[in-house]
Amino acid sequence: MNITRDTVLYVARLARLRLSDEEVTRMQRDLDAILGYVDTLRELDTTGVPPTTHVLEIATPLRKDAVHDVLPVSEVVRNAPQHDENAMIVPKVLE
Amino acid sequence: MSDLAKAGLAELALHVASGDVSCREVVAAALARIERGDPKLGAFLTLRAEAALAEASAADAERKAGRARSRLHGLPIAVKDILASPDFETRCGSRILTGFRAPYEATVLRRLREAGLVVLGSTNMDEFAMGGSTENSALAKTRNPWDPTRVPGGSSGGSAVAVAARFVPAALGTDTGGSIRQPAALCGVTGLKPTYGRVSRYGLVAFASSLDQIGPITRSCSDAALLLGVIAGHDPHDATSYPAPAPNWLAALSGNVDGLRIGIPRGFFDGAGADAETMARAREALHVFAGLGAKTVEVELPNSGYGIATYYLICTAEASSNLSRYDGVKYGFRVASQTLDEMYEKTRSEGFGAEVKRRILLGTYVLSAGYYDAYYRKAAQVRTLIRRDFERAFESCDVIASPTTPGPAWPLGERVDDPLQMYLADVFTVTANLAGLPAVSLPCGLAAGRLPVGLQLIGRPLDEATVLRAGDAFQRHTHFHELAPEDSAS
Numbered sequence: 001m002n003i004t005r006d007t008v009l010y011v012a013r014l015a016r017l018r019l020s021d022e023e024v025t026r027m028q029r030d031l032d033a034i035l036g037y038v039d040t041l042r043e044l045d046t047t048g049v050p051p052t053t054h055v056l057e058i059a060t061p062l063r064k065d066a067v068h069d070v071l072p073v074s075e076v077v078r079n080a081p082q083h084d085e086n087a088m089i090v091p092k093v094l095e
Numbered sequence: 096m097s098d099l100a101k102a103g104l105a106e107l108a109l110h111v112a113s114g115d116v117s118c119r120e121v122v123a124a125a126l127a128r129i130e131r132g133d134p135k136l137g138a139f140l141t142l143r144a145e146a147a148l149a150e151a152s153a154a155d156a157e158r159k160a161g162r163a164r165s166r167l168h169g170l171p172i173a174v175k176d177i178l179a180s181p182d183f184e185t186r187c188g189s190r191i192l193t194g195f196r197a198p199y200e201a202t203v204l205r206r207l208r209e210a211g212l213v214v215l216g217s218t219n220m221d222e223f224a225m226g227g228s229t230e231n232s233a234l235a236k237t238r239n240p241w242d243p244t245r246v247p248g249g250s251s252g253g254s255a256v257a258v259a260a261r262f263v264p265a266a267l268g269t270d271t272g273g274s275i276r277q278p279a280a281l282c283g284v285t286g287l288k289p290t291y292g293r294v295s296r297y298g299l300v301a302f303a304s305s306l307d308q309i310g311p312i313t314r315s316c317s318d319a320a321l322l323l324g325v326i327a328g329h330d331p332h333d334a335t336s337y338p339a340p341a342p343n344w345l346a347a348l349s350g351n352v353d354g355l356r357i358g359i360p361r362g363f364f365d366g367a368g369a370d371a372e373t374m375a376r377a378r379e380a381l382h383v384f385a386g387l388g389a390k391t392v393e394v395e396l397p398n399s400g401y402g403i404a405t406y407y408l409i410c411t412a413e414a415s416s417n418l419s420r421y422d423g424v425k426y427g428f429r430v431a432s433q434t435l436d437e438m439y440e441k442t443r444s445e446g447f448g449a450e451v452k453r454r455i456l457l458g459t460y461v462l463s464a465g466y467y468d469a470y471y472r473k474a475a476q477v478r479t480l481i482r483r484d485f486e487r488a489f490e491s492c493d494v495i496a497s498p499t500t501p502g503p504a505w506p507l508g509e510r511v512d513d514p515l516q517m518y519l520a521d522v523f524t525v526t527a528n529l530a531g532l533p534a535v536s537l538p539c540g541l542a543a544g545r546l547p548v549g550l551q552l553i554g555r556p557l558d559e560a561t562v563l564r565a566g567d568a569f570q571r572h573t574h575f576h577e578l579a580p581e582d583s584a585s
Contacts, residue, residue, distance in 0.1 A: 008456065015415060015459040016422070016436075017452055018444040030453055031460065033515050038404040041473050044480070051475030052482060054305055054335075055531030055556075056292045061334055075198040081429035088424055091435050 003032045099124045100261040101579070103314040104321055107264055108166040111158065118158070118169025122151035122213055125171045129215070129262045137237040138256040140176050141183050142216040147171065150213045157211075167325065168211030173257040173266040176217040176234075177224060178309075179298035180204050187300050188222040188232035188250075191446030192427040201298020202333065203267060203309055203326045210325045215263060218253025222448045223418065224274055224302045226250050227520050230511055231450045238507070239282060240580035241546055245504040248278030254312050255282040261579060265313045265322050269299060271306045272406050273499075273524025276536035279312050280499035280549025283538045283578060285566065286312045287319045290557045291531035292337035294323075295330030301417040303410035304335075306528040315576050316535065316566035320344035323559060337557070347560035348567040353388030355565060357381065357552075358492030360396040368522060369501040376540040376548040377498040380569065384496075387568055394488035394495065398480045399526050405481065406525040407518055408461055408474035414451075415458025421446065453514060482530045489555050494565055497523045499536040499549035523551055533559045537566045538575040547578070 008028045012019050019027065073086045080088035099121060102110065110116045126144050133139055154169025177187050179197035186192040200208075207214060221231035229237040229252025237252045239245040240260040247256045251268030255278035258266050268275040270288035279286025287310045294309045301307060311322040327341035359381070364374060381391060423429035423442030430441035447455070461470035488495060500520060510517045527534040532553050539550040550569075554562040570576050 007460070011456050011460045011463065014463065015419075015455045016439040016443050017447070017455065018440045019452075023449075023452070026449075027453060027456055030514055031457055034407065034457060034518075035460075037515055038408055038470070038474075041401055041404050041408075041477055044398070044401065044477060046473060046476035046480070049476040049479050051472055052478040052529075053475055055482065055529075056335060056337060058292070058335075058338060061331075061338070063331065071198050078198065079195055079426035081423060081427070090424055091432060091438055093435050 003028055003035065100128055102264065104167060104170060104264045104318040107170050111169055112166070118151040118154040118213070119148060121169070122147050122171050122215070125215060125263055132260055132262060135238065135243060136240055136256050136260055137235045138218050138253040138260065138262060139173065139216045140186065140219050140234055140253065143183055143214065146182070147213050147215050154211055154213065164209065164211035165325070167321070170212055171215050171263050172207060172212045173215055173218050173254055173263045174204065175220050175251050175254050175266070175268050177220060177269055177300045178204055178267070179300070182214070183217055185217070185300065186234060187224070188220040188234055189446065189448070189451070190233045190428055191421045191442070195426045197298065199298065202295035202330045204298065206326050212325070218251070218257055218266060220253055221250035222451050223300070223414070224250040224269055224271055225414070225450050225454055227273070227277055227517050228510065229253065229278070230507065231448055233448050239504045241283060242504065242544060244506055245546070246281070246507055248281035248504060250274040250278075251312065252278045255279050255284055255286065258282070258284045258312050258314060259580060265311060265318060267309060267326070268312050269307060269309050270528065271303050271410060272528050273521045275310050275312060276499050276524050276534060276549070276551060277521065279536045281504040281547065283547030283575070283580070284312055285315055285319055285535065285537055285576060286310065287323065287535045287559070287563070288527060288533065289323060289327060289559055290337070290533045292335050293327050293341075293533070293557070293559065295328070295333040295336045297330055297332035303413035304417060305413060306410060308528075315570050316537065316563050317345065317348055317570075319535065320348060320563045320567070339557075342560060344560055344563055347564050349564060350568050350571050352384060352565055352568040355384070355389040355494070356492040357384055357389050357391045358394035358488050358495040359391050360399065360488070360495060360497060361393055363497045369498045372542040373498045373500065373502050373548050376542065377496070377550050380537075380539040380550040381496060383569060383573060384565070387572060389565070392492050394492055396484045396488060396526070398477060398484050401477050402481060402526040402529060403518055403522055405474045405477045406521065406529060407457070408470050409478065409529070411454045411458035412462050412471045413458070415455045415462060418451065418455055450514065478529050481526055485526075485530045485532060493554075493561055495553040497551050499523060499551040503542045503546035503548055527553050532556060533562055535562045535566050537569060538578065540575050541578070
């Protein structure tokens with residue numbers, strides 16, 4: 001396994017994380033060690049084995065398509081760092 | 096008052112029912128112990144002392160009027176800082192949720208409230224439940240009451256300490272790869288991870304959604320059964336909650352394990368996986384079970400050695416997706432910026448700690464184009480193999496035993512620079528999460544330096560009853576769960 005600095009920077013960009021030079025060095029070292037370790041899975045032949053993404057064997061439940069109470073918008077936006085009565089406020093996205 | 100500190104939930108329930116002590120006295124005594132002992136241990140992040148006392152007084156009045164909501168009405172409990180509540184901040188041990196107060200209530204908190212339990216406050220944890228020592232909390236440092244120079248385990252470290260130090264009789268934790276069982280083992284208390292889906296996760300801040308589960312940390316298996324009965328059951332608000340009524344687990348505690356078949360995974364007790372003392376305590380526990388009529392049978396879990404690798408691929412992949420919601424827009428912390436993209440990056444970079452960033456990067460990498468099949472899909476396939484191992488093993492046994500951890504609590508700071516070393520401490524616990532199985536950690540004695548060691552019992556899906564019955568039978572014949580750290584109960 002060889003994780004390069006460029007790979008760390010690329011993944012950080014995808015994850016919307018900005019890393020200092022020191023953090024890049026550390027993450028490169030750590031990801032390399034961890035991915036080196038998880039590579040042991042390659043020893044296993046998993047041809048034809050179905051993946052498990054969920055352990056419970058239950059069908060996706062459906063609710064009735066009925067009107068029910070929901071939180072008022074003012075309550076929902078209350079935690080936003082910047083908001084007014086019914087909207088969260090963010091920096092301008094369109095000129 | 097020292098008797099009140101030692102009493103578990105069931106015993107306190109008897110006391111308040113008989114009237115020899117009021118709920119207010121029980122809650123006030125707990126708050127006094129926290130005020131005295133917690134500055135040294137750092138279990139709690141928030142305390143709602145005044146509200147708790149008012150709720151306890153109200154409980155006394157309702158009990159007096161013959162309207163007890165449950166046996167546990169008016170008794171104190173602590174909860175991990177990861178459950179949504181309109182009553183107090185939910186911060187997940189992170190800076191990024193600074194000031195967040197949910198507009199709704201987690202189902203487990205509603206169930207506690209409906210049963211009349213009094214939440215004293217929220218407990219410290221590794222940031223977003225990522226870690227095994229509680230050192231990844233951005234908010235506080237938590238110490239092990241058995242030796243304050245050592246870690247309490249994690250990620251539910253604050254909850255385990257609050258119970259171990261006799262501050263509260265019970266607490267809620269969450270377990271994604273061992274985060275209830277491991278700190279319970281390292282702090283000498285009982286911790287139960289229920290079957291995946293047994294307890295609603297509505298209002299639980301998500302880390303790895305196919306693995307996370309809420310469960311009790313208590314002084315005994317009988318108290319765990321009692322508390323599980325309060326929090327478990329189907330919830331239409333959680334599509335992954337199991338659609339069956341919760342059984343009466345307390346009624347399953349017969350004290351009888353005659354003929355119970357305890358599976359011993361080949362290789363688990365041979366010495367390589369855990370240190371000598373931990374292994375010795377676990378073997379002694381098996382002797383106790385043998386003396387009670389249980390039989391040990393060797394079972395094979397040939398893929399368990401791949402558990403850690405599988406777990407860290409799946410949990411980081413899910414975490415990278417779940418934690419994308421922290422962007423400075425909807426709640427918590429924001430770094431003001433000129434553009435939206437810059438705001439996302441600066442908010443996340445300043446708001447998350449190192450371990451959370453590490454896992455987000457790893458998860459993003461293993462899900463990224465070109466690597467998905469080699470890592471995430473491969474891990475999901477190995478997860479199937481691990482599940483099949485358990486299905487086969489449970490054809491010849493009723494529970495599977497192992498040490499909970501490879502060793503006792505380690506010194507604070509010792510592993511913070513070596514994430515892989517920290518991950519390897521989950522070797523015995525992660526497979527129960529990958530397979531969705533119920534598992535309990537029981538105190539089974541002390542290692543050198545008076546440090547607690549735990550025995551883990553894993554059960555079949557939805558068979559909490561058998562692991563609790565076995566653990567309870569063990570506790571009826573041993574005193575390890577009654578041992579307390581020397582000075583905190585005085």
